[in-house]
Amino acid sequence: MRDNRPAYWGQRQAREALGTARDVAGTSLITAARRPARPGRFFTVHLGFTAPDLASARELAVGYAEALSVLRPEVALGASALSPAEAWQQAERLFCGASGPDGERCADVANHPGFHHAPGPGGLGWGDGD
């Protein structure tokens, strides 16, 4: 009859006799990573749509970006850009992104008139208004 003990039973028994089995058994082969996890990298998604002209396309793109940022908080609204299809090198920023006095970024559309505005209702306004 075949012995159904573990394959390394003999070796384990020998280590127990030597007092090293506890050291080996307490050590898992799978341990936590020694280095911290990498920070998230930045990626870009390209969406296609049709519009009659650039001004209309810019307005639609701002709407798409704002709507997506409401649904998914990881979306970086300030990094949104618009370009003609097949001309990524001509991308223009959709949002102002000017730096505020407390490190906030302007959430208004690019080239907007008046003060810059921090995101959210009642957000801080700064700059040279009309």
Ligand SMILES: [Zn+2]
């Ligand atoms: Zn601004």
